[in-house]
Amino acid sequence: xxxxxxxxxxxxxxxxxxxxxxxxxxxxxxxxxxxxxxxxxxxxxxxxxxxxxxxxxxxxxxxxxxxxxxxxxxxxxxxxxxxxxxxxxxxxxxxxxxxxxxxxxxxxxxxxxxxxxxxxxxxxxxxxxxxxxxxxxxxxxxxxxxxxxxxxxxxxxxxxxxxxxxxxxxxxxxxxxxxxxxxxxxxxxxxxxxxxxxxxxxxxxxxxxxxxxxxxxxxxxxxxxxxxxxxxxxxxxxxxxxxxxxxxxxxxxxxxxxxxxxxxxxxxxxxxxxxxxxxxxxxxxxxxxxxxxxxxxxxxxxxxxxxxxxxxxxxxxxxxxxxxxxxxxxxxxxxxxxxxxxxxxxxxxxxxxxxxxxxxxxxxxxxxxxxxxxxxxxxxxxxxxxxxxxxxxxxxxxxxxxxxxxxxxxxxxxxxxxxxxxxxxxxxxxxxxxxxxxxxxxxxxxxxxxxxxxxxxxxxxxxxxxxxxxxxxxxxxxxxxxxxxxxxxxxxxxxxxxxxxxxxxxxxxxxxxxxxxxxxxxxxxxxxxxxxxxxxxxxxxxxxxxxxxxxxxxxxxxxxxxxxxxxxxxxxxxxxxxxxxxxxxxxxxxxxxxxx
Amino acid sequence: xxxxxxxxxxxxxxxxxxxxxxxxxxxxxxxxxxxxxxxxxxxxxxxxxxxxxxxxxxxxxxxxxxxxxxxxxxxxxxxxxxxxxxxxxxxxxxxxxxxxxxxxxxxxxxxxxxxxxxxxxxxxxxxxxxxxxxxxxxxxxxxxxxxxxxxxxxxxxxxxxxxxxxxxxxxxxxxxxxxxxxxxxxxxxxxxxxxxxxxxxxxxxxxxxxxxxxxxxxxxxxxxxxxxxxxxxxxxxxxxxxxxxxxxxxxxxxxxxxxxxxxxxxxxxxxxxxxxxxxxxxxxxxxxxxxxxxxxxxxxxxxxxxxxxxxxxxxxxxxxxxxxxxxxxxxxxxxxxxxxxxxxxxxxxxx
Numbered sequence: 001x002x003x004x005x006x007x008x009x010x011x012x013x014x015x016x017x018x019x020x021x022x023x024x025x026x027x028x029x030x031x032x033x034x035x036x037x038x039x040x041x042x043x044x045x046x047x048x049x050x051x052x053x054x055x056x057x058x059x060x061x062x063x064x065x066x067x068x069x070x071x072x073x074x075x076x077x078x079x080x081x082x083x084x085x086x087x088x089x090x091x092x093x094x095x096x097x098x099x100x101x102x103x104x105x106x107x108x109x110x111x112x113x114x115x116x117x118x119x120x121x122x123x124x125x126x127x128x129x130x131x132x133x134x135x136x137x138x139x140x141x142x143x144x145x146x147x148x149x150x151x152x153x154x155x156x157x158x159x160x161x162x163x164x165x166x167x168x169x170x171x172x173x174x175x176x177x178x179x180x181x182x183x184x185x186x187x188x189x190x191x192x193x194x195x196x197x198x199x200x201x202x203x204x205x206x207x208x209x210x211x212x213x214x215x216x217x218x219x220x221x222x223x224x225x226x227x228x229x230x231x232x233x234x235x236x237x238x239x240x241x242x243x244x245x246x247x248x249x250x251x252x253x254x255x256x257x258x259x260x261x262x263x264x265x266x267x268x269x270x271x272x273x274x275x276x277x278x279x280x281x282x283x284x285x286x287x288x289x290x291x292x293x294x295x296x297x298x299x300x301x302x303x304x305x306x307x308x309x310x311x312x313x314x315x316x317x318x319x320x321x322x323x324x325x326x327x328x329x330x331x332x333x334x335x336x337x338x339x340x341x342x343x344x345x346x347x348x349x350x351x352x353x354x355x356x357x358x359x360x361x362x363x364x365x366x367x368x369x370x371x372x373x374x375x376x377x378x379x380x381x382x383x384x385x386x387x388x389x390x391x392x393x394x395x396x397x398x399x400x401x402x403x404x405x406x407x408x409x410x411x412x413x414x415x416x417x418x419x420x421x422x423x424x425x426x427x428x429x430x431x432x433x434x435x436x437x438x439x440x441x442x443x444x445x446x447x448x449x450x451x452x453x454x455x456x457x458x459x460x461x462x463x464x465x466x467x468x469x470x471x472x473x474x475x476x477x478x479x480x481x482x483x484x485x486x487x488x489x490x491x492x493x494x495x496x497x498x499x500x501x502x503x504x505x506x507x508x509x510x511x512x513x514x515x516x517x518x519x520x521x522x523x524x525x526x527x528x529x530x531x532x533x534x535x536x537x538x539x540x541x542x543x544x545x546x547x548x549x550x551x552x553x554x555x556x557x558x559x560x561x562x563x564x565x566x567x568x569x570x571x572x573x574x575x576x577x578x579x580x581x582x583x584x585x586x587x588x589x590x591x592x593x594x595x596x
Numbered sequence: 597x598x599x600x601x602x603x604x605x606x607x608x609x610x611x612x613x614x615x616x617x618x619x620x621x622x623x624x625x626x627x628x629x630x631x632x633x634x635x636x637x638x639x640x641x642x643x644x645x646x647x648x649x650x651x652x653x654x655x656x657x658x659x660x661x662x663x664x665x666x667x668x669x670x671x672x673x674x675x676x677x678x679x680x681x682x683x684x685x686x687x688x689x690x691x692x693x694x695x696x697x698x699x700x701x702x703x704x705x706x707x708x709x710x711x712x713x714x715x716x717x718x719x720x721x722x723x724x725x726x727x728x729x730x731x732x733x734x735x736x737x738x739x740x741x742x743x744x745x746x747x748x749x750x751x752x753x754x755x756x757x758x759x760x761x762x763x764x765x766x767x768x769x770x771x772x773x774x775x776x777x778x779x780x781x782x783x784x785x786x787x788x789x790x791x792x793x794x795x796x797x798x799x800x801x802x803x804x805x806x807x808x809x810x811x812x813x814x815x816x817x818x819x820x821x822x823x824x825x826x827x828x829x830x831x832x833x834x835x836x837x838x839x840x841x842x843x844x845x846x847x848x849x850x851x852x853x854x855x856x857x858x859x860x861x862x863x864x865x866x867x868x869x870x871x872x873x874x875x876x877x878x879x880x881x882x883x884x885x886x887x888x889x890x891x892x893x894x895x896x897x898x899x900x901x902x903x904x905x906x907x908x909x910x911x912x913x914x915x916x917x918x919x920x921x922x923x924x925x926x927x928x929x930x931x932x933x934x935x936x937x938x939x940x941x942x943x944x945x946x947x
Contacts, residue, residue: 524940525920547804549940550896552756552784552824556656557600557844557852560859560879563889566939573947581916583947 001253011100012108016130020162028061060238089195093210096124096179103137108468109407127157182253188213190276197268199319205262221277235259291323293341296385298366300337307336313359333493366495367592373400388494400476402448410467417462425450487530510539522546598837602848603657608728614788616850617658631873652834653685661693665701672705684833691729691737709748717771724759742776750779756802779828823897824935896938900929910945
C-alpha cells in the first residue's frame with residue numbers, strides 16, 4: 001500500500017482537466033503517442049462534442065520515482081455541478097486531489113464547490129496552475145486568488161501546461177511526495193466503495209470500486225450493503241481507457257473494476273458499499289443516498305406508438321446512469337410518456353440527446369420543473385413534480401418551493417448586470433467578497449425554479465462569458481406562486497403549464513403566447529392561443545388560418561410524382577404533435593422555457 | 597378505361613416545362629409512331645381490351661401538333677374499334693403548329709376535343725415563358741378549331757408568375773371568354789428540376805389573394821371548377837377518369853400507365869423507346885399508397901372521398917374537418933369546398 005497513490009482531479013469546465021489527465025497517462029507511458037486520440041478520458045460522443053466529462057473515468061498507471069515503482073490511480077471526476085453526487089463519491093475514493101486552475105481565468109464558482117467537497121473528504125489538495133504558457137497567464141495573481149477564495153496555501157502550487165507538457169514530471173513527483181498513501185486495513189474483512197457503475201454489453205452491470213479494507217477476490221461472494229444483494233465476483237480488472245488488465249484480486253488501497261454478472265437495472269449503485277457476504281463489515285462507508293433528482297420534465301414520443309420503445313431506451317440508459325429516474329405519466333395533450341427526474345439541466349439535455357441519437361426516438365420534452373411542496377387546507381402535503389398536477393387554488397393552504405445557494409464569480413465590471421439578474425430572479429444576497437480588485441464572489445439565495453431554465457445562458461451573455469456559476473440546493477421556502485396555463489384552440493394543453501411567481505405571471509403569460517404565435521405554423525383553422533391563471537385569461541394571440549396548400553399543376557397520369565411530394569410534407573408533419581385539431585411543433589413545448 | 601398517348605416532339609422548349617420532350621429529334625417521328633403502334637397493340641392485348649370499352653383518349657406531349665395526321669392514321673385504325681359511342685378524344689395542340697389542315701386531319705380521324713397550350717394572351721409574358729407562339733396566333737387557331745367543327749375546346753393559362761399584373765390576368769380571361777371554349781385549365785407556375793427556370797425560382801410568384809381572385813373570376817364567367825386547376829361548362833372525361841382511379845393505358849416515351857395496382861413507365865429516351873417499345877418500369881402500389889392517392893385526388897376535385905375506404909382514425913379526423921366546415925358530407929362521401937386547401941386536408945387525415 002505504501003507505493004499506491006489515489007488522486008482525483010477537480011477543475012472548472014475548460015480549465016484543462018481532461019487534457020491534463022491525458023498528459024499524465026502519456027507521461028507514465030501507458031499509451032503510445034499513436035494511441036493518443038483526442039481527449040482519451042472523455043469517451044462519450046456527447047462528452048467530446050461539448051467538451052465536458054459526464055461519466056467519471058479511472059486509470060491505473062505505473063510510475064517510477066527515485067528508482068522506486070509506484071502505482072498512481074487517477075480518478076477522474078465529472079466536470080459539471082449536475083453530477084456533484086458522483087463527484088463526491090469519486091472524491092471519497094481518493095486520498096488527494098489536484099485542484100486545477102486556469103492561469104488566465106483564475107478561480108471559478110464551481111472550483112470552490114468542488115474544493116469544499118474535497119476538504120470534507122479530508123483530501124490533501126495540490127493546487128495546480130495550468131496553461132502557464134498562455135500570454136495572458138498570471139500565475140501569481142491566481143495563486144493569490146486560491147488563497148483568498150479557498151483559504152488553502154498556494155505557495156507550493158505546481159505550474160504546468162498540460163497542452164505543451166510543461167511541468168508534468170514535477171507534478172507526478174509531487175503526487176508521489178504529497179498525496180498520502182492509502183489508509184485501510186488489509187487484514188480486515190472486505191470493505192469497498194462503489195464510485196461508478198455502468199452496463200457493459202458483454203459483462204453486465206459492473207462496478208468501479210476503491211477497496212479500503214481487506215481485498216476482493218475472484219470467486220468471492222460479496223454483498224451490496226444498501227440492498228443486501230449477494231453476488232459472486234466473476235472477474236476483476238484494473239481500469240484503463242484502452243486496455244484493461246485482468247487481476248485475481250484487488251487489494252486494500254487499490255481501485256478496480258468488479259464484474260458481478262448482474263443484469264438487473266439499478267442493483268449496482270454509486271455510493272454503495274461492497275463487503276464480504278459471509279463476513280460483512282459492521283458499517284458502510286459514508287451515507288449511501290440514492291441520487292436525488294432536482295428537475296423533472298415529461299418526455300413523450302411524438303409518435304404515440306413509440307411509448308414502449310421509449311421505456312426500453314430509458315431502461316438501457318439507466319444501466320449507465322443510476323441517477324436517472326422515471327415513472328410513466330399520461331398527458332391529455334401528449335398521450336403516454338414518462339416523467340423523468342434529472343440531476344440538473346445539463347443532465348436533462350444529455351439524456352434527451354442520447355435518447356434521440358442512440359435510440360433514434362423523436363421526443364417532446366416538456367418544460368422542466370422543480371418539486372413543489374404543496375400544503376392543502378386539510379394539512380396534507382402533496383409533492384408536485386408536474387405543474388399541471390398543481391391542486392385547485394381553493395384547496396391550497398400554501399406552496400413551498402426549493403431554494404438553492406447560488407455562487408457566482410464575476411469580473412467586477414459586470415457586477416451590476418449580475419446583481420440585477422439575481423434580483424430579477426428573486427435572489428437574496430448572502431455574501432459579496434472581492435477576491436481581488438477585478439473579481440467578485442457573490443452568494444445569493446435563489447428559488448430553484450428561477451435557475452433551472454435559461455439562467456446560466458443569461459448569466460454568460462450579460463458577462464461576456466466571464467461569470468461562473470454553481471449552485472447547491474438548500475431548503476424549501478414559502479412562495480407566492482400560481483399555475484400559468486396555456487390554452488390552444490380553447491383547450492388547456494397540460495404539457496405547457498408552468499408554476500410562476502404571481503407578481504410576474506401576467507408579463508410571462510403575454511410573452512409566452514406571443515412566442516407561441518411565432519412558433520405555431522398556420523393551420524386549417526384559426527387558432528387562439530391564450531394564457532390563463534385559473535379561469536382568468538390574461539393574454540391572447542390568434543394564429544390566422546391557412547389560405548392555401550395545394551400544387552395546382554398538371555400531373556396527368558403521373559400521380560406517383562404528386563404522391564411523393566405529399567409524402568415529403570407528411571414527413572415534416574410527423575415531427576409535429578397533433579393535439580386535437582392543432583399540430584404543434586416541438587419548439588412550442590420548449591417556448592415555455594424562453595420567457596425572459 | 598382510358599388511353600394516354602405521348603408525343604415527345606416540340607419545336608421549342610418552354611422555360612417551365614419538365615415533361616419528356618425533344619426539339620431535335622424530328623427525324624425520328626416516323627419510326628417513333630411505328631413503335632407507338634407496336635406498344636399499343638401489345639397494351640390492348642395486355643389490358644384484355646375487347647369491344648367498346650375505351651371511354652377517353654388523350655394525346656399529350658410534347659406537342660402532338662408537330663406530328664402530321666397521316667402518321668396518326670394507323671394508330672386510329674388500330675384503336676377506333678374499341679371506342680365507346682360517346683368517347684372523348686382529346687389532343688393537345690400548340691397555336692403555332694395547329695394549322696387548319698392539321699386540325700381537320702385529326703378531326704377526320706375522330707379527335708373531338710382540342711386543348712390549346714395558350715398560357716397567356718400577352719406577348720411579353722409568352723416570351724418570358726419561351727412560348728413559340730403569339731397572342732394573335734392563339735386567337736385565330738382557336739377560332740379555326742371551331743370552324744373545323746370542334747365543339748369541345750379548352751385552353752391552358754399559367755398564373756402565379758413574376759411576369760403578370762392583376763390587369764394582365766384580367767385581360768387574359770377577357771380574351772379567353774370571347775373565344776369558343778367550354779373548358780379552361782389554370783396552372784400555377786411550378787419550378788421543376790431540369791428546366792430553364794430551375795435556377796431562377798423567383799419567377800414563380802404567388803400571392804394568395806390574387807390566386808383566390810383569379811380562380812373566382814373564372815368561375816364568375818360561368819365555368820364550374822371541378823378540380824384545383826380545371827374549369828368548364830364541360831368536364832373532361834379523361835381528367836375525371838384519372839381522379840376516379842380508372843385503369844389507363846400509357847403509350848409512348850414518357851407516358852405513364854396504370855393497371856390494377858401497378859403504375860408503369862415506358863422508356864423516356866426516344867431512341868431507346870423506338871428500339872424496345874415494350875420495355876417498361878413498373879411500380880406496384882401498396883394499399884396504403886393507393887389510399888393516400890385516392891384521398892388527395894378526391895380532395896382536389898369534385899370526386900370527393902368515399903368514407904368506406906378510410907380507416908377509423910381517418911374518419912375521426914375527417915369528422916373534425918366536417919365540424920369545422922372544412923369538408924362537406926353527402927351520400928357517403930366527404931367533399932372539399934376549397935380546393936386551395938386540398939393537400940392540407942389530405943395531410944390532416946393522417947396526422
